[in-house]
Amino acid sequence: MTNTNNRYDLNRQLAQMLKGGVIMDVTNAEQAKIAEAAGACAVMALERIPADIRAVGGVARMSDPRLIKEIQNAVSIPVMAKCRIGHIAEADILEALEIDYIDESEVLSPADDIYHIDKTQYKVPFVCGAKNLGEALRRIAEGASMIRTKGEPGTGDVVQAVSHMRLINSQIMQIVAARPDELYNIAKELAAPYDLVEYVHENGKLPVVNFAAGGVATPADAALMMKLGAEGVFVGSGIFSSGNPAKRASAIVQAVTNYEDADLLAKLSENLGEAMVGINADEIQFLMSKRGA
Amino acid sequence: MLNNKTIGVLALQGAFIEHIHMLESLGATCYEIRQLSDLTIRKYDGIVLPGGESTTQTNLLKKLDIFDYLQKLISDGLPVLATCAGAILLADNICDNTTEALHPGHLQTLPVTIRRNAYGRQLGSFTTTSDFGPIKNVSMTFIRAPYFNSIESPDVKVLSTVDDHVVAVRYQNQVALSFHPEVTEDTRIHEYFLQEVC
Numbered sequence: 001m002t003n004t005n006n007r008y009d010l011n012r013q014l015a016q017m018l019k020g021g022v023i024m025d026v027t028n029a030e031q032a033k034i035a036e037a038a039g040a041c042a043v044m045a046l047e048r049i050p051a052d053i054r055a056v057g058g059v060a061r062m063s064d065p066r067l068i069k070e071i072q073n074a075v076s077i078p079v080m081a082k083c084r085i086g087h088i089a090e091a092d093i094l095e096a097l098e099i100d101y102i103d104e105s106e107v108l109s110p111a112d113d114i115y116h117i118d119k120t121q122y123k124v125p126f127v128c129g130a131k132n133l134g135e136a137l138r139r140i141a142e143g144a145s146m147i148r149t150k151g152e153p154g155t156g157d158v159v160q161a162v163s164h165m166r167l168i169n170s171q172i173m174q175i176v177a178a179r180p181d182e183l184y185n186i187a188k189e190l191a192a193p194y195d196l197v198e199y200v201h202e203n204g205k206l207p208v209v210n211f212a213a214g215g216v217a218t219p220a221d222a223a224l225m226m227k228l229g230a231e232g233v234f235v236g237s238g239i240f241s242s243g244n245p246a247k248r249a250s251a252i253v254q255a256v257t258n259y260e261d262a263d264l265l266a267k268l269s270e271n272l273g274e275a276m277v278g279i280n281a282d283e284i285q286f287l288m289s290k291r292g293a
Numbered sequence: 294m295l296n297n298k299t300i301g302v303l304a305l306q307g308a309f310i311e312h313i314h315m316l317e318s319l320g321a322t323c324y325e326i327r328q329l330s331d332l333t334i335r336k337y338d339g340i341v342l343p344g345g346e347s348t349t350q351t352n353l354l355k356k357l358d359i360f361d362y363l364q365k366l367i368s369d370g371l372p373v374l375a376t377c378a379g380a381i382l383l384a385d386n387i388c389d390n391t392t393e394a395l396h397p398g399h400l401q402t403l404p405v406t407i408r409r410n411a412y413g414r415q416l417g418s419f420t421t422t423s424d425f426g427p428i429k430n431v432s433m434t435f436i437r438a439p440y441f442n443s444i445e446s447p448d449v450k451v452l453s454t455v456d457d458h459v460v461a462v463r464y465q466n467q468v469a470l471s472f473h474p475e476v477t478e479d480t481r482i483h484e485y486f487l488q489e490v491c
Binding site for chain 1: 304305306307308309310311327328344345346348349352353356357377378389391409410413414415416418419420421434436437473476
């Protein structure tokens with residue numbers, strides 16, 4: 001009677017339910033509860049926030065399943081977790097944990113420098129990062145049911161997320177404006193499947209939800225990304241490396257809902273305590289966003 | 294006629310634009326409710342509480358001072374269509390599916406106990422076809438969905454069941470669903486809301 005064969009649609013639709021929300025990185029059950037109480041629509045279970053991954057260096061891997069289970073037991077909102085790009089076995093493990101969403105993420109050290117995971121082979125949904133439309137459409141072709149900008153994680157610098165979101169949206173508008181007989185060459189240039197390019201031409205949007213991620217640290221950053229067309233926001237290091245995580249988290253949640261109301265944004269931005277110090281994206285040794293293409 | 298209805302759609306978080314597109318295709322005029330002033334500025338024929346995350350939506354209803362006013366509007370008879378998280382917002386009581394603990398609900402305008410995440414995590418999400426009152430063979434999409442665990446008033450009418458669980462109810466001016474008609478092509482439940490409830 002019940003049907004789960006249309007798994008991909010169900011996974012795309014779960015992302016639709018997350019829209020207008022904030023997905024927060026958390027490293028333990030206590031932080032997960034703070035995030036949920038502040039209004040997060042989902043949490044990302046991680047051993048270290050991206051800023052600390054940068055600071056510590058070394059190889060960053062999938063989190064300990066015990067940590068993920070503790071976080072799953074602590075909250076009722078969806079729980080996401082990251083696996084390394086191309087790491088099929090880590091993805092298998094996360095699926096076995098019944099994770100609500102897998103982020104095949106450039107924040108972790110890539111396990112494969114050529115191939116991404118064939119996400120069509122999984123029942124659980126995947127979100128993937130993209131810095132341009134070609135990447136976004138390739139990830140969707142591989143089975144991603146949600147896209148986020150890569151931005152530059154762990155920096156608190158929003159510049160890369162802004163340029164990725166602007167680029168994806170301007171490439172979408174170019175495809176909308178193109179003649180139908182030009183779509184074949186556009187598909188070739190983007191290195192993306194023709195049918196997805198055709199979808200973008202006809203609908204003026206990606207076939208899946210597109211969130212902003214990578215460097216969002218303040219309510220104003222979150223509102224900026226919504227104004228640029230993001231359908232929701234991931235906040236990684238910005239909350240739990242700041243002075244008052246609960247207050248900042250709540251302010252960012254409200255800013256995403258009311259990103260057009262400058263008076264409210266001014267109020268929300270008041271007296272949030274110290275923001276994450278951050279690091280400018282052009283001052284760092286390596287860009288995580290260059291991982292996976 | 295379906296048109297000429299003015300519908301407010303709670304747009305704090307979740308899948309609200311899907312409701313707006315469906316209602317507008319039926320001729321209704323929709324407004325997004327993001328702040329208290331969006332609710333007080335005009336008179337609505339009905340309101341939609343969309344799917345999303347109920348904890349997020351409740352949090353925002355309170356932080357943005359919409360909660361009390363919305364609760365009063367619904368108690369005073371404003372027609373409401375609530376899907377998934379929206380149904381959780383209306384329920385008198387909420388049952389936690391993992392701990393079986395019973396918690397007081399949020400708006401508490403609908404005398405039911407609703408079971409959150411009743412089908413488990415995302416792997417438990419599914420689609421099916423069932424009847425909705427007199428409307429036959431409605432395609433229903435359940436995403437981390439709740440169901441109605443128990444009905445606390447004889448005035449609550451059961452409209453749909455799936456596998457012996459109640460998944461749609463009507464109580465006076467309130468229609469609450471576990472599933473998401475707004476993500477399908479089937480507009481009949483929205484037509485029912487505009488015609489029979491508003």
